Amino acid sequence: MIWMSWRQFRSQALAGAIALLPVVAYLIITSIDIRRSHDRYEAQCASIGNCAEAMLQFQNDFRTRLLLLAILLAAIPGILGVFWGAPLVSRELEMGTHRLVWNQSVTRRRWLTVKLLLVGFTSIAVAGLASALLTWASSPVDAVSQDRFGALEFDARNIAPVAYAAFAFALGTVIGLLMRRTIPAMAVTLLVFAVMQFVVPAFARPHLMAPETTTREMTLQAFGEVRGFGDDPVVKGVGVPGAWVTDTSALLTADGDPLDKATYRRCATDPPVTAGAGAGTGGIIACLADLKLHVEIAYHPNDRYWTFQWLESALYLLLSGLLAAVGLWRIQRHAT
Amino acid sequence: MTSDDSYPILHAEGVTKRYGARTALEDCNLTIPRGRVIGLVGPNGAGKSTLLQLACGLVTPSEGTLRVLGETPAANAAHLAKVGFVAQDTPVYANFSVGDHLKMGARLNPTWDQGLAERRIAQVGLNYKQKAGRLSGGQRAQLALTLAAAKRPELLMFDEPAAALDPLARDGFLRNLVEFVTELNASAILSSRLLGDVERVCNYLIVLCASRVQVAGDVPDLLNTHYRIVAPRGELDHPPAGMEVIRAQHTDRWTTAVVRGDGSRPATWTIKPIHLEGLVLAYMTRAMGVAGQPLMTSSGEVGR
Numbered sequence: 001m002i003w004m005s006w007r008q009f010r011s012q013a014l015a016g017a018i019a020l021l022p023v024v025a026y027l028i029i030t031s032i033d034i035r036r037s038h039d040r041y042e043a044q045c046a047s048i049g050n051c052a053e054a055m056l057q058f059q060n061d062f063r064t065r066l067l068l069l070a071i072l073l074a075a076i077p078g079i080l081g082v083f084w085g086a087p088l089v090s091r092e093l094e095m096g097t098h099r100l101v102w103n104q105s106v107t108r109r110r111w112l113t114v115k116l117l118l119v120g121f122t123s124i125a126v127a128g129l130a131s132a133l134l135t136w137a138s139s140p141v142d143a144v145s146q147d148r149f150g151a152l153e154f155d156a157r158n159i160a161p162v163a164y165a166a167f168a169f170a171l172g173t174v175i176g177l178l179m180r181r182t183i184p185a186m187a188v189t190l191l192v193f194a195v196m197q198f199v200v201p202a203f204a205r206p207h208l209m210a211p212e213t214t215t216r217e218m219t220l221q222a223f224g225e226v227r228g229f230g231d232d233p234v235v236k237g238v239g240v241p242g243a244w245v246t247d248t249s250a251l252l253t254a255d256g257d258p259l260d261k262a263t264y265r266r267c268a269t270d271p272p273v274t275a276g277a278g279a280g281t282g283g284i285i286a287c288l289a290d291l292k293l294h295v296e297i298a299y300h301p302n303d304r305y306w307t308f309q310w311l312e313s314a315l316y317l318l319l320s321g322l323l324a325a326v327g328l329w330r331i332q333r334h335a336t
Numbered sequence: 337m338t339s340d341d342s343y344p345i346l347h348a349e350g351v352t353k354r355y356g357a358r359t360a361l362e363d364c365n366l367t368i369p370r371g372r373v374i375g376l377v378g379p380n381g382a383g384k385s386t387l388l389q390l391a392c393g394l395v396t397p398s399e400g401t402l403r404v405l406g407e408t409p410a411a412n413a414a415h416l417a418k419v420g421f422v423a424q425d426t427p428v429y430a431n432f433s434v435g436d437h438l439k440m441g442a443r444l445n446p447t448w449d450q451g452l453a454e455r456r457i458a459q460v461g462l463n464y465k466q467k468a469g470r471l472s473g474g475q476r477a478q479l480a481l482t483l484a485a486a487k488r489p490e491l492l493m494f495d496e497p498a499a500a501l502d503p504l505a506r507d508g509f510l511r512n513l514v515e516f517v518t519e520l521n522a523s524a525i526l527s528s529r530l531l532g533d534v535e536r537v538c539n540y541l542i543v544l545c546a547s548r549v550q551v552a553g554d555v556p557d558l559l560n561t562h563y564r565i566v567a568p569r570g571e572l573d574h575p576p577a578g579m580e581v582i583r584a585q586h587t588d589r590w591t592t593a594v595v596r597g598d599g600s601r602p603a604t605w606t607i608k609p610i611h612l613e614g615l616v617l618a619y620m621t622r623a624m625g626v627a628g629q630p631l632m633t634s635s636g637e638v639g640r
Contacts, residue, residue, distance in 0.1 A: 003443050007436060008429075095430070099423035100480070103392055104444035105416045105487065333396060 001106055001114040009119055012084055020126060023072065024133060030069065031137035034062055038140040055144045062141050069138075070156040073130050077164035078193045080123040085172020086185040088115055089331070093180045108331045116324055120169050127165030131157060148305045149244030151201045158309050163316035168193050170323035177327055200312070206246035208311045211298035214240060218251065218293040223285040233264035240299045247298035254292050263291070343406035345370050345491050345523045346391055351400035353386050360386040362547045364400070368525075368540065372554070373517055375534025376527035377616055378544035384527040385424055387544065388495045391525070392421040405490055417447045420484035420522075424495040426477045430469030434462050437479060438486075445487040452519075453486035460512075473500035477509060485516050492517060494526040498533055510537050531616050543616050545623035555612065562615050564608040565593050565601060576601065583618035594618035 041058040045051035089112070092098040102108050135157045147153055154160065171193060176185040216222055216238055227237035233251045251259040267287035300308070344367050351364040361383040368374060376384050389395045390402055393410025402408070407415050428437060434457065442448045457464070460478040462471070468479060477497060484492055497513065498506040514537045517524040528534050534541070541558060543550040551558070562582070565572070572591045575581055579597035586592075594610060601607060 001444065004440055007432070007440075011431070096423065096425065096427040097429055099389075099394060099421070100427045100429070100483070101440075101444075102394060102410070103416065103419070103421040103423075103484070104441070105413050105446060106444050107410070107413055107416065110413070 001111060002118065004101075005115045005118045009084075009115075009122075012087075013122060016080075016084070016122075016126060020130070023130065027069065027130070027133040027137050030062075030065060031133070034137060034140050037061060059141055059144050062138075063145075066134075066138050066141060067152060069134055070152040073134050073156040073161065074152060074197070076130050077123075077127050077161060077168040078190060078197070080126060080165050081168025081172035081189050081193055082186045084119050084123055085169040086176045086189045087182045088119060088173045088176060089327075090176030090180055090182045090185045093177075094182055109328050112328055112331050116170070116173065116327070120166060120320075120324075123165045123169040124162050127161045128159075131159070131161040146242060146302065148302055149300065149308070154205075154308070155197070155201065158306075159313050160309055160316075163313035163320070164197070166320040167196075167316040167323070170320040170327070174323045174327045174330075177330055200315075204315075205308065205312060206298075206300075208308055208315075209300065209304060211246050211300055212243075214297050214299065215294050216240070216297055218289065218295060220285060220289045223289055226285075229268055229284055231265075233259040233261060235295065238295060238297065240297055243299040243301045245297055245299045249296035251288070251293045251295060254294075259291065259293060264288075267291075343403070344368055345372075345405060346525075347403045349401050351390065351397045351402050353383075353390060353395065354398045359547050361390070364549050366542065366549060366552055368523075368542075368552075370523055372523055372540040373514065373538045374523070374525040374540040374542060375531075375538030376525055376542045376544060377529075377531050377534055378527075379529060379620065382544045383547045384544055385495050388421070388493050388525065388527055389423075392419055392493060394421075394423075413446075417445060417487060418490045420487055420489035420492040422477075422480045422484045422492075422494045422497060425500060426473075426480035426497070428468040428471070428476055428479055430467065432468050433464065434466050434468060434471075434479060435464035437468060437483060438464075441483045441486055447488050449486050449488050452488070453482055456482040456485070474502070474505040474509065477501060477505075478512075481509070481513065481516070485520060488520055488522075490522055492520070492522050492524040494524070496528060497526055498528065498530070506533065513537065531613055535612050541612070541616075543619045545620045546625075548623065550619040550623050551615075558615060559610065559612065561598070562594060562596050562610050562618075563599065564610050564614070565595050566606040566608070567591050567593070567602075568604065571602070571605070582615075583621050 037058060041054040045054045048054075089098075092101065101111065138157070142148065142153070142157075155164070168189070172185070172189040175189050175192070176182065179185040179188065218235075218238075222238055223235075225237050225239055226235045229235070234248070235251060236248065238248055239245060251264070253259055268284055346366060346368040348364045348366040351361065352359065353361040364383075364387065376387065378384050386395070390397055391404050391409055393404075393408070393416075405415065405418055409419070410416055429440075432440070438450075438453050438457070441453060442450060456478075460475070460482075462475060462479060468476065471479065477500060481494075481497070484494075494513070498509055501509055510533060513524070513526070526534060526538070539555050540553070541555055542552040553561075567590070569586060569589050569591050572581055572584055572593050572595075575595065575597075578600065579595050582594045582596060584591050584593040594614060599607065
């Protein structure tokens with residue numbers, strides 16, 4: 001059965017290897033670039049002493065490239081699910097060859113188990129290799145930027161991509177088994193996986209652990225971090241050093257009530273002209289800062305990073321296991 | 337191959353298979369003894385494929401119980417090894433070579449007989465390196481037959497094995513098939529729309545029509561218990577005890593009928609033996625309900 005699975009999988013495996021090769025090469029080149037650049041900025045820092053500036057410059061030099069690589073690598077599990085998972089069973093059903101292979105002396109459950117394990121672990125290995133290379137390549141930059149919980153940074157580094165690959169592959173296989181048509185199964189797999197990759201970071205990940213909370217006085221400096229002002233008395237972008245902010249309350253007054261809209265609007269539309277602050281945001285900030293406001297912030301400190309990686313991986317691996325169980329149950333009572 | 341004769345090759349009790357609202361097979365009751373070559377005859381959509389797919393475990397019954405060689409079909413690897421099945425249109429892996437297919441058979445079947453497989457491939461002149469996707473329909477059928485046979489099953493099943501073949505290839509294929517079944521000392525079931533195919537090679541017949549088994553039995557027994565009767569019009573409306581009228585056709589004065597019975601009848605009735613084709617036709621006509629529809633061409637092909 002292993003020979004059989006491999007014989008059927010080998011051309012797909014070859015195609016995958018060929019596609020992966022330039023990615024691996026580019027990751028290695030990037031890693032070398034990053035290390036050279038890092039050494040240069042370190043030297044600059046040692047000789048001129050502009051260390052903070054040099055490190056910021058170093059980080060900026062590679063930000064875009066690493067972001068694009070993270071996007072590319074985040075797509076790998078989805079690609080594996082679509083091209084290795086979805087056709088795994090559906091193509092047999094489509095071509096009718098299941099009626100040949102299911103009448104050999106191998107039960108359908110065993111047939112599917114071997115295929116799931118062989119192709120599944122290859123998927124995991126591919127995603128793991130890509131993730132390990134990116135994690136290694138970007139490590140000098142990541143050490144400076146300290147943005148470990150950024151959605152793209154988190155999704156494309158360390159162990160999470162391995163769990164995504166297992167999930168995407170199991171998802172594709174089961175959708176193929178249920179839909180029985182390869183192309184529609186590929187499309188649905190892509191859609192479901194993409195939705196998952198959007199929904200989980202946005203809605204599930206922040207709640208994997210109970211967040212820490214803190215109160216931040218909205219001083220002039222704190223308002224300076226705010227990314228724009230809207231119609232309502234809420235602010236976004238107020239940070240906690242070395243942490244991932246998941247929720248920021250509305251602007252609260254000293255006695256803990258939300259700032260009423262009328263006061264907020266007055267500041268926003270008709271800021272009193274004070275010394276040192278001109279028109280525009282400066283005026284708004286000065287006006288709001290005078291109100292002695294504060295916000296409640298929910299956040300996860302950066303040292304929870306590995307807990308989150310493990311928790312999210314466990315979640316995806318659990319889902320993969322459930323999907324595999326559904327597939328194994330379903331295939332035994334399959335109706336042609 | 338030794339075989340335990342204590343159970344029939346196939347035993348069905350009230351087996352019904354539905355696909356959604358459509359009933360493909362209804363209340364099927366069958367007990368097929370061992371050592372037969374069984375012909376399963378019926379028009380398209382009669383339920384032949386459904387019955388065979390139930391028997392090899394590709395589908396499960398909606399109702400009733402089905403035992404093949406004494407066990408639930410496809411119950412375990414050992415049982416799968418005892419049943420060979422060649423599906424309709426003889427599926428093979430297009431990107432596998434003939435040699436790959438044999439390797440697959442050897443890897444996936446503990447009872448695989450490599451010698452038999454190689455002998456067969458040589459006999460039908462297949463090239464090991466040839467991709468199965470490039471084989472002709474006849475060659476593909478031969479490859480599929482070889483795969484099913486080389487696992488040395490106790491029961492071989494073929495769903496419309498000859499449908500894709502031209503008459504010459506069909507003749508060779510069927511001859512081959514019978515040689516095979518004899519060599520393996522196995523039982524075989526083959527379905528066909530063509531009575532002509534199964535008549536030549538089968539000694540047991542099942543007529544399936546309108547999702548129901550119309551008649552089943554050893555061919556000599558069927559021929560012994562069925563005959564044509566010519567009787568004065570009206571007299572067959574009340575047949576004697578032990579006689580069942582399958583199909584009656586009337587002229588002004590006479591009724592010609594295909595009946596089942598032990599042969600006893602009033603002296604004024606004329607009795608004639610019946611050919612298998614006439615017998616099958618009578619059952620199918622009755623099953624289809626409407627008289628006068630063209631059911632079977634002269635070559636024995638059953639249409640709808």
